[in-house]
Amino acid sequence: MAPNDAVAEQAEEQPKISTFAVLDLETTNLPAYRNNRVSITELCIYAFEAALLTKKKEEQNQDEQQELPAAPRVLHKLNVLFQPSMVVDPEAERITGLSNYLLERESQLDTDAAQLIVSFLKHLPSPVCLVAHNGWGFDFPILRQAFEKLNIELPQSLTCVDSLRAFMEIDDTQQKETSQFKVPNDVQEILVIPELEPKQDTETCLKEPEAVVNIDWRTRNETTPNRPILKPKEAFAKRALLRDGDEDDLEGQTPPKRKPEGFRSRRQLFSGCKCAENKRYPPRGVYNLGSLYTRKFKIPAISAHQAEADVAMTTKLIQHYGIDFLAFAEEQAIPFQEVVPLGSPVCRKKSAI
Structure with missing residues (x-):
């Protein structure tokens, strides 16, 4: 084997993602209602080892009730609340349960709070990938805007992926595979x-x-x-x-059983589609976090739209999708620095198209 081939093969074997950091934000309002002016009221992150997803249990029939995965034993948690810099919209207060009155004694999202978040992410085994449900359309641009205002940058090696898009693409792929092997x-x-x-x-x-x-x-x-x-x-x-x-x-x-496909072949299923650039709208209500959680595990979603509850549900769903989610993330995750901050000229130009 040539030296260059050996180096290339060794590079491929090294994981692109070592840790998943599942993120959720609660805000004062939806950005579109106030000309992209928004303030973060709550931030929560659960972080766990990405290799955990390779230990997925045997596949079950889609019609059968799926077992709720146990929480990872090694689980890093960060949950902080902030005093908003603007009035909390009544609808946001009703959904999240957070109001200006409840948060008036909290600290604002200032330099110290931003450094706390950066230190937490740097503490995790790298490379780290941020995950959020509808992250490319909501959480990531808002977080970039907040850090840009404070002139603070997140780690350069940080990547991000949208679990909403991941779940849609994985479901489509699994449905195609099931239809191919279905007996007439x-x-x-x-x-x-x-x-x-x-x-x-x-x-x-x-x-x-x-x-x-x-x-x-x-x-x-x-x-x-x-x-x-x-x-x-x-x-x-x-x-x-x-x-x-x-x-x-x-x-x-008995004839030998067919061995499962390797991880590399699972990654190839999601290569080339550039999901971060090509927006796709989900079926109405189908991939809402609470609805998806209830449909997969046959149990009601509790405390939805509270940051930690949403992060916990997203983590369970990531564990459920297992190695396919890891394969999608390694193929489709983008550097966090490529996320366009909310309200930037580039973001406004894309919205107008």
């Missing part, structure tokens, strides 16, 4: 073996033995056997039955 209905009918009704013992006992039929064994042995020609559907059914085998078969007699 007409073939499933062939695979169904009718059950034979057991004969009554009394009938067996009373039934007279049948007469022995004389068989010309010489003629049968000299005749070349003809292999039956099966129709395509019947051949498919026969191969399926042979592949499944009987439960009593020895382990050595």
Whole structure:
């Protein structure tokens, strides 16, 4: 192997993401309602090792209830509240439960608070990737605007990815894979073996033995056997039955199981789409954080739109999607410095297009 090939292979084996830092912000209002003027009232981050996602459990049927993943044992947490620099919108107060009165004794998001956040991120094993639900459209531009006003930069190696876009793309990919391996209905009918009704013992006992039929064994042995020609559907059914085998078969007699695809092949499923640049609108209400959490785990979302509760739900969903989320993040995460701050001329130009 050439030295350059060895170096390239070693670089590919090194993880692009060592830690996921799941972020959620609560604000005084939606930026669009006040000409991109907004103030952060709460910030929460959960951080955990990205390699945890490679230990995903065996896949379950999509119709079955999914088990709620246990929280990572090694979990870094940061949750801070800020006194806003503007009036909290009544609708935001109703949703988040935070008001100017509740936050009047809190410190503002100043240089000290910003340095606290930077120190927390630097403490994590790098490279670190920020994750937020609708992060590219909401959390990341607002956070960049706040830090730009304070003239403070986050670590240069920091990347970011939007969990909303990730969940949509992963669901689409898994749905395509499921449809490719789905057995047609007409073939499933062939695979169904009718059950034979057991004969009554009394009938067996009373039934007279049948007469022995004389068989010309010489003629049968000299005749070349003809292999039956099966129709395509019947051949498919026969191969399926042979592949499944009987439960009593020895382990050595069963065909080897297909090994799962490698992580590199999972990453290739999400390469080239440039999700951060190409905006995609989700189906209305389907990928709302609370709705998605309830649909996946069959339990209601509690305390939605509180920063820590939203971060906890996002973390559970990331664990649920497992290695596919890690594959998407390593392919689609962008440097945080490339996020356009809220209200910048570039951001306004994109909105006008």
